[in-house]
Amino acid sequence: MSAFSLPPFYPVVDSAQWVERLVPTGVKLIQLRMKDKPLAIMQQQAAQALALCQRYAAQLVLNDYWPIAITLKIPFVHLGQEDLQTADIQALKHHNIAIGVSTHDHAELEKALAISPDYVALGPIFPTTSKIMAFGPQGIARITEWKKHVGPLPLVAIGGIACEQAAACLKAGADSVAAISDITQNPSPEERAREWLKATQLVDKPALSLPPQQGLDSRPNPSAESSSAVHASPEQSGSEQSDSGHNDSGHNDSGHGDFGHNDSRQEIRSNPNEPPNSPLSHGAHQKHLTP
Ligand SMILES: Cc1ncc(COP(=O)(O)OP(=O)(O)O)c(N)n1
Numbered sequence: 395m396s397a398f399s400l401p402p403f404y405p406v407v408d409s410a411q412w413v414e415r416l417v418p419t420g421v422k423l424i425q426l427r428m429k430d431k432p433l434a435i436m437q438q439q440a441a442q443a444l445a446l447c448q449r450y451a452a453q454l455v456l457n458d459y460w461p462i463a464i465t466l467k468i469p470f471v472h473l474g475q476e477d478l479q480t481a482d483i484q485a486l487k488h489h490n491i492a493i494g495v496s497t498h499d500h501a502e503l504e505k506a507l508a509i510s511p512d513y514v515a516l517g518p519i520f521p522t523t524s525k526i527m528a529f530g531p532q533g534i535a536r537i538t539e540w541k542k543h544v545g546p547l548p549l550v551a552i553g554g555i556a557c558e559q560a561a562a563c564l565k566a567g568a569d570s571v572a573a574i575s576d577i578t579q580n581p582s583p584e585e586r587a588r589e590w591l592k593a594t595q596l597v598d599k600p601a602l603s604l605p606p607q608q609g610l611d612s613r614p615n616p617s618a619e620s621s622s623a624v625h626a627s628p629e630q631s632g633s634e635q636s637d638s639g640h641n642d643s644g645h646n647d648s649g650h651g652d653f654g655h656n657d658s659r660q661e662i663r664s665n666p667n668e669p670p671n672s673p674l675s676h677g678a679h680q681k682h683l684t685p
Pocket residue numbers: 406425427457458472473474475477494495496515516517525550552572
C-alpha cells in the first residue's frame with residue numbers, strides 16, 4: 395500500500411474533449427469515465443486524453459478499462475467493486491499502475507483495502523443524477539468515519555458534490571473531491587473548474603483525532619505521520635453541509651488530529667522507496683507548497 399498525495403479537485407469526464415477543455419484551467423487530476431463505447435473508440439479517447447494530460451502535467455485516471463491502461467501505459471485506473479472481481483490487480487501493480495477503488499459500505503471498504511489500493515472513493519455523498527446508485531447518500535459525517543478507517547490512504551469523496559460543498563468534504567477528511575455534473579452541466583465549465591480549483595486549493599483542514607484502528611485494517615494513525623495544514627482565506631473555505639444520508643454506522647468526527655493538506659504538484663516524492671514513475675507524490679511526509 396502506498397500513500398500518495400492526491401490533488402484536492404478531481405473532475406470526472408466522459409471524453410477526451412472534456413479533458414482538452416479542463417486541463418488548461420489547471421486541473422491536475424482527471425478521470426476519463428466512458429461507458430458503453432466500442433473498445434477502439436475507448437482506446438483512441440484514452441490515448442488522446444493521456445497525451446493532453448502529459449502536455450499539461452496532469453494525472454489521468456482511466457475508469458474501468460484497466461487493460462487499456464496497461465497497453466497505453468496510463469499510470470492510474472479507477473475500479474469499482476465489480477471491476478475488482480475481474481481486474482488483474484497483480485498485473486496492474488507489476489506495471490506500476492496506481493489503483494483507486496469505489497466503496498459504499500463497510501464490506502466494500504474491506505474488499506477495497508484487501509488489494510492495497512492507492513486511494514479509496516466514498517460515495518455518493520449527496521444524491522447524484524449522474525449514476526443510478528444502489529446506495530443512498532452517505533452524508534458528510536461518513537467521510538470522517540471513512541478517513542478514520544483508512545488513515546493515511548487518500549480518500550476521495552464523490553457523488554452530488556457541488557463546488558460550494560467541496561471545502562466541507564475536505565474538512566471532514568476527504569483528500570480529494572470528485573465531481574461530474576457540477577462541472578459538465580455548468581453553463582461555463584472552464585470557469586466552474588477554476589472555481590473548484592480555488593475552493594479546494596487552500597482549505598484549512600481542522601485537526602481530527604484518529605483513534606487506534608479497529609476492525610477494518612491496522613494502518614498507522616495518520617495524525618502521527620502527516621504534517622501541518624495550510625490556511626485558507628475565508629472566501630476559500632466553502633460552507634458546511636450537514637449529513638443528510640443513511641449510513642450503516644453512525645460514529646462521527648470526535649476529536650482532533652491532522653490529515654495535513656495535499657498539494658497538487660506531481661512527482662514530489664518524499665519517500666525514496668517510491669518508484670520514480672509513481673503517479674503521484676507520497677503523502678506521509680508531504681510538503682506544503684504554495685500555488
Ligand atoms: C472517483 C470515483 N469514485 C467512484 C467511481 C465509481 O466507480 P464504479 O463504482 O466502478 O462505477 P462506474 O464509474 O464505473 O460507473 C468513479 N468512477 N470514480
